[in-house]
Amino acid sequence: MPEDNESALIARAKEDPEAFGLLYERYVGNIYNYIYYRTGNHHDAEDLTARTFLRALKHVSRYVDRGAPFSAWLYRIAHNLVANWHRDRNRRQIISLDDLVMRALKREEPAALAEEREERDRLLDVIRRLPPERQQLLILKFVEQMSNAEIGEVMGRTEGAIKSLYHRTLVALRKELTNERDGRGKGTGRTSDG
Amino acid sequence: MDRMDQNEERAIEMLAAHGDVLINRREAVPRTDMSDEEHGRLAPLFQLAERLQENMYPVQPSAAFVRGLGKELVENAKRQIALTKRLRRAVLIGAAALGSLLSVASVVGAIVYVIARSRARAQAQAIHTPTSHAEGAPA
Numbered sequence: 149m150p151e152d153n154e155s156a157l158i159a160r161a162k163e164d165p166e167a168f169g170l171l172y173e174r175y176v177g178n179i180y181n182y183i184y185y186r187t188g189n190h191h192d193a194e195d196l197t198a199r200t201f202l203r204a205l206k207h208v209s210r211y212v213d214r215g216a217p218f219s220a221w222l223y224r225i226a227h228n229l230v231a232n233w234h235r236d237r238n239r240r241q242i243i244s245l246d247d248l249v250m251r252a253l254k255r256e257e258p259a260a261l262a263e264e265r266e267e268r269d270r271l272l273d274v275i276r277r278l279p280p281e282r283q284q285l286l287i288l289k290f291v292e293q294m295s296n297a298e299i300g301e302v303m304g305r306t307e308g309a310i311k312s313l314y315h316r317t318l319v320a321l322r323k324e325l326t327n328e329r330d331g332r333g334k335g336t337g338r339t340s341d342g
Numbered sequence: 343m344d345r346m347d348q349n350e351e352r353a354i355e356m357l358a359a360h361g362d363v364l365i366n367r368r369e370a371v372p373r374t375d376m377s378d379e380e381h382g383r384l385a386p387l388f389q390l391a392e393r394l395q396e397n398m399y400p401v402q403p404s405a406a407f408v409r410g411l412g413k414e415l416v417e418n419a420k421r422q423i424a425l426t427k428r429l430r431r432a433v434l435i436g437a438a439a440l441g442s443l444l445s446v447a448s449v450v451g452a453i454v455y456v457i458a459r460s461r462a463r464a465q466a467q468a469i470h471t472p473t474s475h476a477e478g479a480p481a
Contacts, residue, residue, distance in 0.1 A: 161419075163423060164423075165415075165416045165417075165419030165420045165423060166416065168415060168416070168419045169412055169415060169416045169419070172411075172412055172415055173412065176403065176408055176411070176412075177400070177402070177403065180401070180403040181400055181401055184401050185398065190401075190403075193403070194403065194404075194407050197403065197411070198411050198414075201411065201415055202414075202415070202418065205415055205418055205419055205422065206422070209426070268397045271393065271394075271397055272397065272398075275398075286394060286398065287398070289361060289365065290364075290365065290394050290395055290398035290399075291398050291399065291400050292400075293365040293366070293367075294365075295362065295365075295367050296358060296361075296362075311354050311355065311357075311358040312354050314354075314357060314358060314361060315350075315353060315354045315357050315358075315387075318357060318387045318390055318391060319387065321390060322386060322387065322390050325390075
């Protein structure tokens with residue numbers, strides 16, 4: 149992680165727009181990925197990424213460097229925005245543009261590919277049902293390919309706590325996937341019976 | 343209970359090591375480090391981690407979006423910094439004006455106080471000073 153000049157860059161970003169621009173370029177990919185895996189579509193990922201950085205810009209003058217990575221602060225802002233997004237979405241059942249496009253694509257692609265895509269979508273759907281911190285752990289580990297120590301810095305936990313959370317997350321995810329598969333199996337059975 | 347804790351500790355460490363191998367953070371964990379029983383117990387979790395590794399990969403935001411947002415942020419930052427500077431200057435001017443107003447008020451107050459005090463003293467003297475006519479009057 150680029151720590152050496154990060155503190156200096158953050159201090160400069162409070163007075164210098166170009167410095168904030170550099171911080172943006174450094175982290176836009178990470179924040180976008182985090183939001184994409186939490187929301188499941190590019191349209192909302194773009195919208196919430198923009199809001200994350202606009203909010204960060206608004207409050208950067210009050211940012212206090214306590215030694216944690218700057219990305220931890222950005223992830224926290226993104227986390228809050230995603231939580232609000234989920235709340236709003238639950239209130240008004242919305243079908244995103246991405247979903248509609250995907251549905252159209254699925255109808256046209258070969259069966260094997262469609263099945264593979266469905267399998268991935270199902271896995272990501274189940275991941276999105278996990279508590280936010282467990283989702284964040286999986287995103288930082290597999291998408292950002294961070295070590296447990298780096299994840300610990302971002303999430304404000306020890307390396308040991310991250311290892312333990314990873315274990316619990318895999319156990320919970322496996323259980324969820326099994327429940328889902330069983331549920332689907334029963335669902336299919338009922339349909340064919342009827 | 344202790345044995346259970348130990349087993350869980352081992353499972354946590356092995357899963358963490360396996361995860362590090364998946365993201366190329368360390369060399370492969372030798373199979374000999376695990377008993378058959380351990381491997382059997384952890385195999386479904388290893389497979390799940392491998393599935394996650396295959397399906398969770400970085401996605402790229404569109405270049406147009408990154409460029410557009412970057413431009414918007416720099417413009418916003420410029421506006422925000424200019425506004426902060428203007429606000430800071432206004433606060434400074436306001437404080438200076440208030441300061442000078444206060445110092446003028448305190449000078450005026452001091453003058454008024456001195457005048458009022460000397461007037462009061464003169465009045466008090468006028469009341470208490472006996473007239474020479476009264477002193478020389480016959481009994």
